[in-house]
Amino acid sequence: MSAENSADFDLVIVGAGMAGAALALAVADLPIKVALIEAQAVREGWPAIDDSVFDYDARVSALTESSRGFLDELGAWSDIVSRRACAYTDMEVWDGEGTGRIHFAASEVKRAALGHIVENRLINASLINGLRENARVKCFFGMPVETMDRQQGLISLKLAGGKLVRSPLVVAADGANSKIREWAGFVTREWDYHHHAIVATVETESAHKNTAWQRFLPEGPLAFLPLSDAAGEQRYCSIVWSVKPDIAEALMSLGDDDFCRELAAKFEHRLGSVVACSRRFSFPLRQRHAADYVSDGVVLLGDAAHTIHPLAGQGINLGFQDAMALADECRRACERGLSLSDTGVLNRYQRRRKGGNLAMMAMMEGFQHLFETPAMPLRLLRNTGMRWLDSALPLKRQIIAKAMGLSDKP
Numbered sequence: 425m426s427a428e429n430s431a432d433f434d435l436v437i438v439g440a441g442m443a444g445a446a447l448a449l450a451v452a453d454l455p456i457k458v459a460l461i462e463a464q465a466v467r468e469g470w471p472a473i474d475d476s477v478f479d480y481d482a483r484v485s486a487l488t489e490s491s492r493g494f495l496d497e498l499g500a501w502s503d504i505v506s507r508r509a510c511a512y513t514d515m516e517v518w519d520g521e522g523t524g525r526i527h528f529a530a531s532e533v534k535r536a537a538l539g540h541i542v543e544n545r546l547i548n549a550s551l552i553n554g555l556r557e558n559a560r561v562k563c564f565f566g567m568p569v570e571t572m573d574r575q576q577g578l579i580s581l582k583l584a585g586g587k588l589v590r591s592p593l594v595v596a597a598d599g600a601n602s603k604i605r606e607w608a609g610f611v612t613r614e615w616d617y618h619h620h621a622i623v624a625t626v627e628t629e630s631a632h633k634n635t636a637w638q639r640f641l642p643e644g645p646l647a648f649l650p651l652s653d654a655a656g657e658q659r660y661c662s663i664v665w666s667v668k669p670d671i672a673e674a675l676m677s678l679g680d681d682d683f684c685r686e687l688a689a690k691f692e693h694r695l696g697s698v699v700a701c702s703r704r705f706s707f708p709l710r711q712r713h714a715a716d717y718v719s720d721g722v723v724l725l726g727d728a729a730h731t732i733h734p735l736a737g738q739g740i741n742l743g744f745q746d747a748m749a750l751a752d753e754c755r756r757a758c759e760r761g762l763s764l765s766d767t768g769v770l771n772r773y774q775r776r777r778k779g780g781n782l783a784m785m786a787m788m789e790g791f792q793h794l795f796e797t798p799a800m801p802l803r804l805l806r807n808t809g810m811r812w813l814d815s816a817l818p819l820k821r822q823i824i825a826k827a828m829g830l831s832d833k834p
């Protein structure tokens with residue numbers, strides 16, 4: 425292998441999705457050589473933005489205050505918010521099978537917003553633009569890792585086109601179906617939700633009032649997430665509709681008019697009729713959690729470590745918390761003159777992240793079962809519970825703070 429076709433780094437991140445790109449930017453100023461490898465070609469600059477139901481990215485994230493703060497520290501937030509992000513001030517959750525309802529308001533925790541709904545393509549573009557400006561991280565874009573080997577304490581990654589990249593520490597940020605995780609022999613616990621999520625952008629008759637809406641139905645949750653538009657009419661929402669695979673297939677095969685009618689009816693016409701819908705996408709939902717996040721110089725991050733039901737919109741928020749913790753541990757290691765692949769350094773990262781991720785996944789699992797069951801005693805319990813919780817302000821404040829990724833104190 426010629427010298428120009430191989431390169432050595434202190435840290436290699438595989439995957440420039442939101443989690444991997446955020447980690448790369450967070451460690452960019454450390455005195456180490458960092459590489460970021462991405463399978464897909466990455467466009468330069470910003471995507472053009474147009475206020476039409478067909479223009480929004482169908483994949484959006486409900487960013488917590490903690491994630492927003494992290495993006496701000498990375499210098500990525502102001503460019504996003506100046507383009508398009510919707511601050512939501514309220515959240516309305518109700519049981520499709522009864523009278524239970526909870527309303528969360530940012531004013532209850534003396535905040536301006538509960539969070540922001542942002543298109544994934546804008547988050548990614550801002551992080552990648554930041555990396556291009558910083559120029560300290562070597563980026564290999566459009567070059568998927570094809571094989572992984574270990575030799576004398578170094579991990580060698582062969583990229584498409586033949587380039588060889590070596591490092592004592594490789595971060596797998598290559599998503600839910602991570603190849604790096606598989607090649608490194610990590611054990612995962614996985615279970616199928618037997619659900620598919622249909623996502624799309626819709627235009628509604630009435631304004632969304634900067635509220636995130638979620639109706640729990642026996643067949644799965646249906647969310648309308650508010651999107652921002654230049655005219656301020658508030659009539660675009662991103663929907664996430666989680667249903668059994670056969671129902672998803674039937675919904676995907678409907679014509680647009682029939683789909684819009686079905687969607688508005690399931691949503692109890694809370695925002696009037698659904699007047700237009702973008703192209704729809706359907707994803708199978710699997711929950712997955714790696715038994716360990718760290719093994720022999722390989723570290724799992726974001727969806728490569730854990731994938732979670734989208735009902736609480738926590739997936740990338742957990743991924744950003746992973747990135748914050750790992751960047752922090754890398755910084756500490758540099759300050760103390762420790763190798764980044766030091767077992768103590770990596771185990772600290774695992775200790776900081778695994779418990780919190782597992783707790784969030786268990787909570788989502790519990791929610792899903794609670795709302796899926798048609799049994800009368802549980803229906804009564806959850807309806808009474810929701811009404812009671814709606815009136816229990818101190819407890820509601822704690823839940824809001826947790827969901828915003830803040831400490832429990834308002």
Ligand SMILES: Cc1cc2nc3c(=O)[nH]c(=O)nc-3n(C[C@H](O)[C@H](O)[C@H](O)COP(=O)(O)OP(=O)(O)OC[C@H]3O[C@@H](n4cnc5c(N)ncnc54)[C@H](O)[C@@H]3O)c2cc1C
Nearest residue numbers: 439441442443463486569598599726727737738739740741
């Ligand atoms: C329907 C739906 C709705 C969701 N809504 C929300 C929400 O509201 N809020 C929220 O927080 N989360 C949400 N999520 C979850 C969120 O989208 C994911 O948690 C997040 O995108 C994961 O980011 P990541 O960077 O870890 O992985 P990914 O985004 O999957 O990125 C992995 C990257 O690795 C690259 N890659 C893969 N293999 C290789 C290889 N061999 N070599 C090099 N590169 C490679 C890929 O090209 C990709 O760019 C939702 C998920 C779904 C399915």
